[in-house]
Every structure is written in structure tokens, then in C-alpha cells.
Amino acid sequence: MRIRIVDAFTERPFAGNPAGVVLLDSDAFPEDAWLQHVATEVNLSETAFAHPLPPGGDADWALRWLTPAAEVNLCGHATLATAHVLHTTGTATGTVRFRTRSGVLITTAGADGSITMDFPTSPLTPVEVPDTVARALGAEIRSCHDTGPDIGDLLVELADEKSVRDLTPDIALLAGYRSRGVIVTAAAEDPDGAHDFVSRGFFPSVGIDEDPVTGSAHTALAPFWSARLGRDTLVGLQGGARTGLVRTALRGDRTLLSGSAVTVIDGELFATP
Numbered sequence: 001m002r003i004r005i006v007d008a009f010t011e012r013p014f015a016g017n018p019a020g021v022v023l024l025d026s027d028a029f030p031e032d033a034w035l036q037h038v039a040t041e042v043n044l045s046e047t048a049f050a051h052p053l054p055p056g057g058d059a060d061w062a063l064r065w066l067t068p069a070a071e072v073n074l075c076g077h078a079t080l081a082t083a084h085v086l087h088t089t090g091t092a093t094g095t096v097r098f099r100t101r102s103g104v105l106i107t108t109a110g111a112d113g114s115i116t117m118d119f120p121t122s123p124l125t126p127v128e129v130p131d132t133v134a135r136a137l138g139a140e141i142r143s144c145h146d147t148g149p150d151i152g153d154l155l156v157e158l159a160d161e162k163s164v165r166d167l168t169p170d171i172a173l174l175a176g177y178r179s180r181g182v183i184v185t186a187a188a189e190d191p192d193g194a195h196d197f198v199s200r201g202f203f204p205s206v207g208i209d210e211d212p213v214t215g216s217a218h219t220a221l222a223p224f225w226s227a228r229l230g231r232d233t234l235v236g237l238q239g240g241a242r243t244g245l246v247r248t249a250l251r252g253d254r255t256l257l258s259g260s261a262v263t264v265i266d267g268e269l270f271a272t273p
Contacts, residue, residue, distance in 0.1 A: 001022065001024075001025075001268070001269040001272050002022070002023065002266065002267070002268065002269070003020060003021070003022050003038075003042075003267055003268070003269040004020070004021045004022075004081075004085055004263055004265060004266050004267070005018055005019070005020055005021075005042075005044070005263070005264050005265035006018065006019055006021055006081035006084055006085060006261050006262065006263050006264065007261060007262045007264055008076075008077035008078070008080045008081045008084070008213065008215070008244070008259060008261045009077055009080065009213040009215070009238075009244030009245060009246055009259040009260070009261070010213075010244045010245075010259075010260060010261070010262060011260045011262065012262060013262050013264045014242075014264070015242055015243065015244060016077070016212065016213050016242065016243075016244035016259075016261070016262075017045065017077040017211065017212040017213035017214070017239075017242070017244055018044050018045075018212075018264070019044055019045070019046050019047065019048060019075075019077055019078040019080075019081040019082075020038075020039070020042040020044050020046070020047030020048065020078075021047070021048050021050075021078070021081050021082050021085045022038065022047065022048070022049050022050070022269065023050055023051075023082075023085065023086070023091070024049060024050065024051040025051075026051055027051060027052070027053075027054075028051065029049060029051060029062065029064060030273035031273065032071075034273045035049055035064065035066055035071075036066055036071075037271070038066075038269070038271070039066035039067060039068055040068045040069070041271075042068075043068050044068075045067060045077075045203075045208045045211045045212070046065045046066065046067055046072065046075045046077065046078040047065070047066055047078070048063060048064070048065050048075070048078035048079065048081060048082045049063070049064050049065075049066070050062060050063045050064075050082050050098070053099065058097065058099070058104055059097040059098060059099035059104050060092070060096050060097045060098070061082075061086075061096065061097070061098050061099070062098070062099045062100075063079065063082060063098040063099065063100050063105075064100070064101070065078045065079075065100075067203075067206045067207045067208055068207040068208075069206055069207030070206045070207065071101075072180070072206060073101045073102055073150055073151070073152070074100070074101070074102045074119070074150055074151050074216040074219075075215065075216055076117060076119065076214065076215010076216045076217075076218065076219075076246075076257055077213055077214065077215045077244075077259075079098065079100075079105060079107065079117055079215065080107070080115045080117060080215060080257075080259055080261055081261055082098070083096055083107040083109065083115045083117070084115060084261035084263070085263065087109045087113075087115075088263060093109070094108065094109060095107070095108045095109075096108075102119075102120060102150055103120065105117060105118065105119060106118040110258075112260075113260060114258055114259060114260045115258065115259065115260070115261065116256055116257070116258040117215065117256065117257045117258070118254055118255075118256055119215075119216070119219050119254065119255050119256075119257055120150060120219065120253065120254060120255070121219055121222070121223055121250065121251075121252065121253050121254055121255045122147040122148050122150060122151055122219040122220040122223070122255075123147070123148040124145040124146070124147060124148075124155065124220060124223060124224060125145060125146045125148070126143065126144070126145055127144050127145060127146050127154075128144065129141050129144045129156070130144075130154070130177065132173060132174075132176060132177050133154060133156065133174070133177055133182060135170070135173060136169050136170040136171075136173035136174045136177070136182075137156065137158075137167065137169050137182075137184065138169070138170070139158050139159070139163050139167055139184075140158065140159045140163065141156055141157065141158060142157040142158065142159060143156075143157040144156050144157070145220070145224065146179075147183075147219075147220040148220075150219075151180065151216045151217065151219065151220065152179055152180040152181075153179055153180050153181045153182065153183050153201075153217060153220065154177070154179045154181075154182045154183070155183050155185065155217075155220050155221070155224060156182060156183065156184045156185070157184075157185055157186065157224075158184055158185065158186045159186065160186050160187070160189065161186050161187065161188055161189040161198050162189070163186060164184055164185065164186045164198050164199065164200055165198065165240075167184060167200065169182075169202055171202065171204050171209050172204075174202055174204050174205075175204035175205055177205065178205075179205070180203060180205060180206060181201055181202055181203030181204075181205065181206070181208075181211070181214075181217075182201070182202050182203075183199055183200070183201045183202075183214070183217045183220065183221065184199060184200050184201075184202075185197055185198065185199040185200075185221060185224070185225075186198055186199075187225070187228070187229075188237070194235065194237075194245075195235045195236060195237035195245065196225060196229060196231075196234040196235050196236065197221065197225045197229075197234065197236050197237070198236070198237050198238070199214075199217065199221055199236060199237075199238045200238060200239065200240055201214040201217050201238065210240055212238070212239045212240070212241075212242040212243070212244060213238045213239055213242075213243070213244035213246065214238060215246060215257050215259075217238070218236055218238075218246045218248050218255065218257050219255045219257070221236055221248070222234065222236075222248035222249075222250050222255045222257075223250055223255070226248075226250045232249060232250040232251075233247070233248070233249045233250075234247075234248050235247050235248070236248060244259065245259065246258070246259055247259065
């Protein structure tokens, strides 16, 4: 069984967000325990598992995502990585439809090799800053929003780009917060630069201290910054030590996320189910 490591939301190796990708030959997923064992062994923020579906249905592949500690409802970078593997191996062309916990997600390959993903837009509800989060971040917070049940994150706006880049949160304290994770964001320092906003994502409650580039978070970041900047099409830069670019296009209750990917490892998984 093949297993691949793909760097997503980047055009070069060793940047963006790495994801494991396992394409299964079976028509069903193996036992949950095996999936979790593989994801824990790979030890990346997510490992994607996909198997083909019978023709004629509403989707082409079934897709699940697991962190080293838990299964998640939505993952952008591992979806991009999976679509990239399908296209670069000749397994699929054009549009690929994935059946997931978050409904059917559609991906489309561009002529330049980039992948565009059609995801549900996350609803934003203003909330008071939780004391635990305020203490864990230790930075000036301008606003705070709940992102709804699909991604289950807290979106926190900081004062400026430098505050986001320099942030050193108390991960142990954040791990005790009830949400999937905390996304911190700010407007780009240079409004005429290559990106419109910056962000970082911390998810210790699901075994990820910091996720380099979180595609699903941009389903909340896109409506947040589109409302403030007055444009439906934006570019987000996410990450600390590793960074990647996510192009967003807000389409009402749907958000299009686009990016590139690079396969860096293609190997054999011997511990088969």
C-alpha cells in the first residue's frame, strides 16, 4: 500500500503544511483503530485516507482525516494533498468529489497544477474573549468570534501582523480550552503586498500544537477579512516556522480555497489492515 507525504499550500518542498495521504484499494475504510494507528505513526497534523466510490453517485471518493490524536470534521490541506496525489498519479482528472463528514467537497485542478476546493463557509458569531485564551495568548485582542460547529475554532483578531508573527502562546493552557483550536489573525502590514492577512493556528486539544497552514480555518478567515477589506477574493499567509499561501474566494455560503502542493515522499506502508 502506498503512502505519500505532500506539502500543501506551497510550490516548493519543505514549506506549507505536510499531510499524509493513503489511497485505499478497498470499497470501505478499515477499522478506526488502524486508521488512528497510521495517523499517529505518521505524526503530521493530518493524515488523509480515501477509497473510491461506485460510479453514478454524488461523490467519487470517500475521504477521512485524522490527526495523531483524533478524527476531525474538516481539513483543507489534507484534502488538497489528496486531490494532488490523485491528479499527479493519473488516478483522476479535472473535478473530484469527496464524500466527507462535512458533506460532499468538490476539488478542481487548474492548468497550472493548483487545486481549488469548494468548502462550506463558516458562520462567525462575536463572543467575549475567554479568560483562558486571553491568558494563553498574552497579546492585545481586538475581536473574538466563534466559527460554528463544522470547524469548531475560536477566531481571534490581534492588533497587527507583527503581533501574530511574534506570538508565543502558552500551549498547555490552550490545550484546556474547549474548542478544536484557536486561530489568531491580523491584517497584512503591507496592504499592497503579496498577501492580505496573516494567521496562525493552534490546536493542542487534537494533538497539534501549531498547524502550519490550516485550510479549514480559511472558511472563517475569508468571510472575516472580506467583510473588513471589501473584497471577495483575498490571499492569506499562514504559519510560523513554515508558511504557506491560501487564495480565498467568498461565494456566500461557500468558500473557494486554492493552493498548490508538492509530493516529497512516496513510500510503502507495510502495516496493512
